[in-house]
Amino acid sequence: MRTLKVKTLLIQLSIIGYAAFIGGWIQNTFAASAVSFVGQEGRMGTGRCEAASPDHVCLALKYSVYRDHLGEPVVSQAEAFQNVREVDQVWSQCKIGFKIESFVQVDPSEDQLNYRPADTGELDIIRRRLEDPEHLLVVTTGTWNRAGTLGSSPANAWTSMPGENLYGAILEKPVGRFGNIIAHELGHYLNLDHVNDAQSLMNPVIYDHSTSLSREQCENARYAVRTYWQKMIRN
Numbered sequence: 723m724r725t726l727k728v729k730t731l732l733i734q735l736s737i738i739g740y741a742a743f744i745g746g747w748i749q750n751t752f753a754a755s756a757v758s759f760v761g762q763e764g765r766m767g768t769g770r771c772e773a774a775s776p777d778h779v780c781l782a783l784k785y786s787v788y789r790d791h792l793g794e795p796v797v798s799q800a801e802a803f804q805n806v807r808e809v810d811q812v813w814s815q816c817k818i819g820f821k822i823e824s825f826v827q828v829d830p831s832e833d834q835l836n837y838r839p840a841d842t843g844e845l846d847i848i849r850r851r852l853e854d855p856e857h858l859l860v861v862t863t864g865t866w867n868r869a870g871t872l873g874s875s876p877a878n879a880w881t882s883m884p885g886e887n888l889y890g891a892i893l894e895k896p897v898g899r900f901g902n903i904i905a906h907e908l909g910h911y912l913n914l915d916h917v918n919d920a921q922s923l924m925n926p927v928i929y930d931h932s933t934s935l936s937r938e939q940c941e942n943a944r945y946a947v948r949t950y951w952q953k954m955i956r957n
């Protein structure tokens with residue numbers, strides 16, 4: 723695992739200059755958002771959704787992962803739970819937590835999906851297949867084939883903002899174990915836009931220290947929970 727992370731870090735460092743630009747362009751053009759990861763895996767968390775205070779809100783996730791040609795999930799169930807513990811560590815500052823209620827392994831060929839999506843349009847096909855009305859959707863696919871339109875951006879993840887027809891955060895395998903990326907994507911899910919601040923979770927490029935959320939961002943995210951995601955609330 724360590725080797726993979728270091729390798730990912732080097733790849734992403736080479737494109738950091740572009741990612742910041744791409745982030746702004748995506749917001750204006752598609753009302754969706756993308757992010758790249760630079761840095762190490764986030765800190766360990768303790769699953770705060772379970773140890774909630776009365777004003778803590780817990781949101782249910784459907785966590786879907788592709789299987790490769792050997793039938794192995796790109797992210798194991800144990801890794802997915804660890805990711806969410808890391809996400810909870812970040813989001814605890816807004817008193818928002820997440821829990822995996824549904825962990826789904828997807829055989830893409832059975833669903834006529836590509837293990838390695840190539841075009842942004844494929845991401846909506848994935849959302850259409852996997853979304854359900856009572857869970858926020860997080861999907862990890864195989865590594866994207868950048869010969870298609872997904873190659874026009876260095877982004878490793880795309881999330882529909884509230885108000886879109888389809889919803890769901892879709893990540894590619896190389897960032898499937900980065901809790902901060904998933905936390906960032908869930909920020910878009912909760913209607914947060916990018917801000918240019920490397921300390922912020924909503925910076926277009928995520929570093930290992932990009933974890934802060936302002937009081938206003940927390941208020942906006944909690945408002946989005948009440949407005950858009952009531953059916954996902956579990957406490």
Ligand SMILES: [Zn+2]
Binds near residue numbers: 755
């Ligand atoms: Zn983003």
